[in-house]
Amino acid sequence: MQLQRFTIRYYLLISVFIILTATLIYSPLRVSADVSQPSSDSFKTAVFSELGTDLVDLGSDTYKDSSLNLARGESLSDLLQGTGISSLEAFDITDSLGSIIDMRRIQAGQIVNLRQTSGGRILKVSLPVSFDRTITARWTSQGWQSTEQLTDIYPIPTVVTTRIESSLFQAAKDSGIPLSIMMEAIGLFSFEVDFQRDIQPGNIVNLLYEKLQNKDGETIAAGELLYAGMELDNRKVEAWRYERLDGTVEYYEESGDSVRKALLKTPVDGARISSGFGYRNIPALGFSGLHRGIDFAVRIGTPVMVAGDGEVIIAGWHKLYGYRVMVRHANHYDTMYAHFSRIASGIRPGVKVKQGEVIGYSGNTGNSTGPHCHYEVHYYGEPVNPSTLKFPPGHKLESDDMNLFTLERRALIAEFNLQ
Numbered sequence: 001m002q003l004q005r006f007t008i009r010y011y012l013l014i015s016v017f018i019i020l021t022a023t024l025i026y027s028p029l030r031v032s033a034d035v036s037q038p039s040s041d042s043f044k045t046a047v048f049s050e051l052g053t054d055l056v057d058l059g060s061d062t063y064k065d066s067s068l069n070l071a072r073g074e075s076l077s078d079l080l081q082g083t084g085i086s087s088l089e090a091f092d093i094t095d096s097l098g099s100i101i102d103m104r105r106i107q108a109g110q111i112v113n114l115r116q117t118s119g120g121r122i123l124k125v126s127l128p129v130s131f132d133r134t135i136t137a138r139w140t141s142q143g144w145q146s147t148e149q150l151t152d153i154y155p156i157p158t159v160v161t162t163r164i165e166s167s168l169f170q171a172a173k174d175s176g177i178p179l180s181i182m183m184e185a186i187g188l189f190s191f192e193v194d195f196q197r198d199i200q201p202g203n204i205v206n207l208l209y210e211k212l213q214n215k216d217g218e219t220i221a222a223g224e225l226l227y228a229g230m231e232l233d234n235r236k237v238e239a240w241r242y243e244r245l246d247g248t249v250e251y252y253e254e255s256g257d258s259v260r261k262a263l264l265k266t267p268v269d270g271a272r273i274s275s276g277f278g279y280r281n282i283p284a285l286g287f288s289g290l291h292r293g294i295d296f297a298v299r300i301g302t303p304v305m306v307a308g309d310g311e312v313i314i315a316g317w318h319k320l321y322g323y324r325v326m327v328r329h330a331n332h333y334d335t336m337y338a339h340f341s342r343i344a345s346g347i348r349p350g351v352k353v354k355q356g357e358v359i360g361y362s363g364n365t366g367n368s369t370g371p372h373c374h375y376e377v378h379y380y381g382e383p384v385n386p387s388t389l390k391f392p393p394g395h396k397l398e399s400d401d402m403n404l405f406t407l408e409r410r411a412l413i414a415e416f417n418l419q
């Protein structure tokens with residue numbers, strides 16, 4: 001009896017043990033079978049592959065992808081909270097993205113791609129920050145984790161020749177030139193070409209620029225403008241991109257002169273500024289007001305040079321400015337020089353002048369409190385501060401740079417049949 005009872009108890013124990021074990025083994029199997037089953041819930045597979053080893057259990061939830069644009073004055077955190085998530089979660093996401101990219105550089109207009117569950121949870125935030133770079137934050141079992149995705153890009157040099165019918169913009173549109181490339185060419189020619197007067201229907205524009213393509217040969221952006229040439233009625237203007245041995249990139253003419261011809265900031269040699277641009281007391285005029293130019297203290301008779309190429313529009317007497325000269329330059333710039341002792345011979349309205357040409361001699365005429373040259377720069381007729389004009393100084397290539405530039409230029413001409 002003792003033994004029998006013991007045996008029954010023993011078998012009971014064994015059975016319970018087996019049932020428990022079976023339950024324990026069976027349960028997790030059922031769970032994992034559920035998850036890995038290729039069911040109609042295809043989102044689970046997608047989430048699984050997105051996260052690698054980290055499986056986010058969405059239960060019966062599904063997700064959707066959407067794309068938003070960052071509005072002016074809106075932070076990424078604002079945008080994320082606008083989808084209904086907490087400020088804390090928005091902070092965690094931006095903090096994670098901030099480990100890869102400086103979030104202060106994210107600007108209005110930035111595309112923000114979101115993956116959200118139908119319950120509003122965010123699973124993924126990705127920011128295409130440039131044509132070849134995307135930063136993505138993903139929700140994982142370790143919290144928000146960000147990675148960077150780079151696209152391989154191949155620059156393909158492309159030549160486009162187009163005839164101007166109405167405007168440069170129309171020419172760009174008609175011939176498929178990216179607007180950014182045409183804008184760059186216009187910027188380069190603006191020192192040399194007056195777009196209102198010089199360009200005529202039938203003029204030719206030649207551009208050599210890079211198309212940036214991905215490995216599938218799809219063009220995703222425009223790269224560098226390598227060469228821009230324009231055949232006008234009476235002359236040809238050219239700009240070649242060249243990276244100097246010191247690493248600086250500029251555009252040059254065949255002669256090695258930079259195409260950027262700044263207006264001279266100082267039209268007289270060896271001068272010191274005696275009065276700057278801005279609001280001040282002007283005792284000579286008996287009132288406080290805007291000093292519309294810059295005064296250079298120089299001895300009477302000092303030659304004054306014209307600040308840039310242009311056409312004389314005024315040369316004569318003015319009761320406040322004394323003997324003065326005004327010159328019209330390309331692209332809505334005018335310069336004015338006042339209180340001359342005399343105007344240089346041959347300087348009269350309609351005469352074309354070259355940068356650095358002497359147009360007069362400083363003096364103390366008109367309403368002037370002492371010998372000086374008063375210099376004004378006007379943009380669209382309004383005085384601007386000459387000392388803050390955003391023109392980089394011109395540059396000329398020399399020795400090794402000039403030799404290398406010439407070799408590179410000839411290679412491009414031969415390869416792309418540019419002339």
Ligand SMILES: [Zn+2]
Nearest residue numbers: 293294295374
């Ligand atoms: Zn002045």
